[in-house]
Amino acid sequence: MSYYNDALLDDTYIVLDVETTGLNPDNDDVIEICAFLIEKERITKELHTLVNPGYFISKRITEITGITNAMLVGRPKIDEVIYDFERFVKEYIIVGHNINFDLSFLKKAYNFYLNKKFNPPKLCTLELSRKLIPHLKSYKLSSVADYFNIPYDRLHRAKDDVMLSYKIFLKLMEIARRQYDKDPSYTLLKQLVNS
Numbered sequence: 001m002s003y004y005n006d007a008l009l010d011d012t013y014i015v016l017d018v019e020t021t022g023l024n025p026d027n028d029d030v031i032e033i034c035a036f037l038i039e040k041e042r043i044t045k046e047l048h049t050l051v052n053p054g055y056f057i058s059k060r061i062t063e064i065t066g067i068t069n070a071m072l073v074g075r076p077k078i079d080e081v082i083y084d085f086e087r088f089v090k091e092y093i094i095v096g097h098n099i100n101f102d103l104s105f106l107k108k109a110y111n112f113y114l115n116k117k118f119n120p121p122k123l124c125t126l127e128l129s130r131k132l133i134p135h136l137k138s139y140k141l142s143s144v145a146d147y148f149n150i151p152y153d154r155l156h157r158a159k160d161d162v163m164l165s166y167k168i169f170l171k172l173m174e175i176a177r178r179q180y181d182k183d184p185s186y187t188l189l190k191q192l193v194n195s
Contacts, residue, residue, distance in 0.1 A: 019032040022061070028105075030105050049076060050072055142155055148168060
């Protein structure tokens, strides 16, 4: 059963971000996850937790994220968190900046702990930004936020990045509405990204 209809913003979707121990889902692991449940353009629920990877994280990751090894002591491991995550996201559309990166780590956990594939409907704000504001020099999260004059205090913490991705997504939907003279559907946005 699918929980979304094609009129995306009249329905419900998830905005997601994860922080990890590195860039390779084969060798690295999730250390923080945050997801907002959005209903009719309002945040109605939140899932947010630090995740203990089972080993010490590098000084470099602490420098990037601000997450320390001490902060991860006593936190749940991904084998616990993934069950809560699955119940939270159901089969909703998942929105995020460079979302394939985040999903690659969660797919590994789904496969290993839930023994199932994770291939949700998704929309990437990075890809949508490239299509809807094609003149930017950079499409990293902070650059797109700066373009829209969206303030932020810090980056590379899951909750902050989810909030920023959500605000960017709403701005992108405003552009898409003007461009197509109607509320953009999930199908239309996927076609735009794939064109």
